[in-house]
Each structure stands twice: as structure tokens, then as C-alpha cells.
Amino acid sequence: MKKIRVRYAPSPTGHLHIGGARTALFNYLYAKHHNGDFIFRLEDTDIERNIENGEASQLDNLSWLGIIPDESPLNPKEQYAPYRQTERLAIYNAIKEQLIQEGHAYECYCTPEELQAERERQEALGLAPMYNRELISEDEKLARKNSGMKPSIRLKVPENKVYEFKDLIRGDVKFESKDIGDWVIVKSNGIPTYNFAVVVDDHSMDITHVFRGEEHISNTPKQLMLYEMLGWDKPEFAHMTLIVNEERKKLSKRDETIMQFISQYKDEGYIPEAMFNFLALLGWSPEVEEEIFTHEKLIEIFDAERLSKSPSMFDKNKLKWINNRYMKELSEDKYLKLVKPFLVEYYDCSNKSENWLNLLLLLYKEQISYGKEIQGLVDIFFNDEIKYNENCVEVLNWETTPQVKENFKKQVVTSESWDEETIKNCVKAVQKETGIKGKQLFMAIRVMVSGSEHGPDLTQTLLLLGKETVLNRLGE
């Protein structure tokens, strides 16, 4: 059997976003599961929209996720290089000439304005917009050619053909050639279009399987006709579900309800292994009931048959939950390293000791979902003013609360030191002297010193708050 070769081929028009990352991930998992190769190739034919660092950014973010290509522009394999489409122009050109020679392609001298007008005309008539071979007359074409106008090259779509393929995810899909207009394979600037270049590249790079987004399904017949004209074997296709937002619309880069880019998750203190895990569950489900898997385990159990057909909604809560699971598994060192920068960046920590900061952070390790979440979570340790919400007011109004307050204050004032042991004894003393215990006691103290009925362990909280602050908050 042929070695499995798959590819992720982004255009460097932006940074790695969720959809791209997932496409890369599934290709990667499929390849690794079958001991194949995962290739990174650049589809940089849209020169105008390419951004600086686009390639590096894609590669960096991929590698942050733990997806390392076996071949890329940075580690090419000689027989397949180069890996950037703009460096493969001569290859496409030769094929283009061949197609023209064989009568499969021709020069087109229509202007963008004419094409646009034609499209609008067809739409107004309720027709599917499609290229019209008779848009301009033969004489006009010749005149334009002689005036030195650069043509685009269009593929002559065969008549009455049915293009059929077996999609690994969707099963049999077929398109009729009559619904497809002659399409541009080489733009007038001499650069091939995606649908043309992708076929040439997939073939010459021995790509065996193509996992891509559903938005490409209607591109497939265009590519199939090229394989047929050129007499090449086609790869297997698998069209994955779209990722949609809460409105069930395809995730667009402008969507602000969801962070689109992998780098944003990195910047907010998410864990790469957790993202990897989460992404794998976006449109795919394992046979077993667990949902937390290591990188290696995912490679082992990945099965393309289990890719979903219906759109997957990006569930932010699920991501948070998965990330929290990974957070708990982190060693204390790694945890501190991940979260501390977010703490220091947001709060004034200049008069706090390293040890104090560490203890504080560790208090939240079990409940925190991602690094940046620490911001706002620990306000009570940094802000002098505390606000009491409605539930807290209720606690403050318990008839036992004033007693707890006075007695606890007395215990704290008379305590000689401020350590865990002392604090526990203070609380115990209050219980002994007032007879108040349980929630009436603990919750009252918690609310008085923190302004919230939720928070970390009370003793630890009091300890880190410090004796002075505790007394201040107990009032006068």
C-alpha cells in the first residue's frame, strides 16, 4: 500500500485560526495514525492579500499546538520541493501550456467589469451566475489580444459530464458539468488560481488524502475534471463540517463573539495540549466515552470514519472545562509559570513577596480555567475597597453576624502572630465563646473579609490577606 501523505495548505493571508487549526489537526492525526507524512505547503497565490509573517505565524502556532510537519518550506524533501506555490510557477505554466495545446483551456480577454455586469444580469434573471463564452465577440478578442492585453486562462468545462466521488465523510456526491462555468486556471497576472494549483501540487507531491472544510465541496468537481484531463489519479477526499458560532453561521474572521485565532488562546493562558484535545473533538468523536486524551492517545484512536457530518458549534464552556482539567494536571511549577505573568501584569505586586504570590496562585489551581482568568478573580487581595453583593448583604444581616464580628475581631487583635495555626485558633475561639458554628460562623467571616460568599479556603484567605487587612475589613 502507498504511504499516506496528507497536507495542510494555508494561504498566508492571516494567522492560524480555529478552522485552519482543526483542518491541520485532522490531517495530522490521520497521517500519524497511519504512519504517514503530514506536509505543510503554502498557497500564496493571492499576492495582494498575503501578509508579512503569514507563513511563520502559521508554522509557529501549529508548533505551539504540537503539530510539527514532516515536510515544509523549512524542511523540504528534494523530490517534492519547493513548497510555496509562488515558487512553483514554472511547473504550473508547463501544465497550462499542455492544457491549451490539448484544447482543454483557452485565453479569455473579458474585463472584470464585463464579467461583473454579466453576473449581475444573470442574477437579475434569477439564473445561476456562470461564465458566458459569448460575452465578447471573436473580433473583439482578437483586437484586445493585438493591443497587448494580458488574458486569463480558462478551463473549457466538458459538456454533459457527471463528476462523482466518494467522500470519506459524506459518501457519494455528484455534480453535473452543466452547472459549472468555464473557470479561470491562470489569472491575467500569470499566477494560477487555487483550484488549478492545488491539483498540480497534490498530484506532484503524491498526496493521497485530502481533508478539508466543507466549503470546498463545490470546488471538488472542478478539480476532478482536471485530474481526468491530465490522466492523473485523484486523491481521496473528505469534507469536514464547518465550525459555526452560536448563530449557526460559519465562523467568520470578523466574528467577535468567539476568539478566532490560536494565538489569542495562547495569549490568554490556555494550554496547548488542551487546545489540541478540544480541537480534536470539534467535528469528531471517539468511540469510547472519555473525552480527555493525550496527543499520542488521539493519534492512536483517531478514525476518520467517525468524523461528523453536521456542523460543530464552537462551545466556549467546553473549552474552559477541558483547559481546567489540564490545569489541574499541571505540576505546581508549570502552573505558576503559566499563570503568574497574568497576575503580575494586572495587579500591583511590587510589595508582595514571591512566596506570597505563589501561595495565592496555588489557592486557585483547582478552579481556574485559563491563565488570564486570574485577573479579576483575586481582587480581594489587592483592592482595599470591597463591594458586597446582594447575597452578602443577607449574610451580614443574619442576627448572629454582629456577634461573630465583634468576637472574631477581639480574637484577631489579641493574637500574637499570624499563621495558619493562629488563625484556626481564632476561629475556634469565636465558636467556643459565642456558640455559633458552621455556616453561620464561617460564611459570616468569609463575607466580611472578602465581600463574596465564594472563594478559596478561608484560613488561607485570611493568612494571605494579612492581619492588618482583616482588621480593617472587620471595621472600626
Add this chain to the structure above:
RNA sequence: GGCUCGUUGGUGAAGUGGCUUAACACAGCGCCCUUUCACGGCGUCAUUCACGGGUUCGAAUCCCGUACGAGUCACCA
């Protein structure tokens, strides 16, 4: 508008003709644990699989139609 794909609970989803009076997970709610909080544990949450027909002894699962949603129809990828 044409073509293509999809439609299971608040959400992600399993399910490919009988084992399903629909798994698992997130969120919610309730209880337990902890003298409070968090973590954790347990329980509860679709008599029903968009709707209408049909095939079958039997359908979420197969067929047809309808509705709704999405993708795509670029010298973008």
C-alpha cells in the same frame, strides 16, 4: 435562483433496522463530602430523534416529499 450538504435535549454529541422506554460530556438544578468556599462524588434534566407520508413483524436508523438551516456559484483560498 441553481447546485451541494445538513437537521437527535439549553449545548457538544453517541447511535448505520430489533441490545435504545436514545450513551457520554458541558452547562443548569438538587443532594452528599468539607464546621464555610472550592475541588470531588451522587442524582435529575429528550416517552423522543424538524415535519408529513411510505417500506418493514419492527425505524432516530431505509425511501419519498415538505419545512428550516448552511455552504457554494470570484482573475479569494
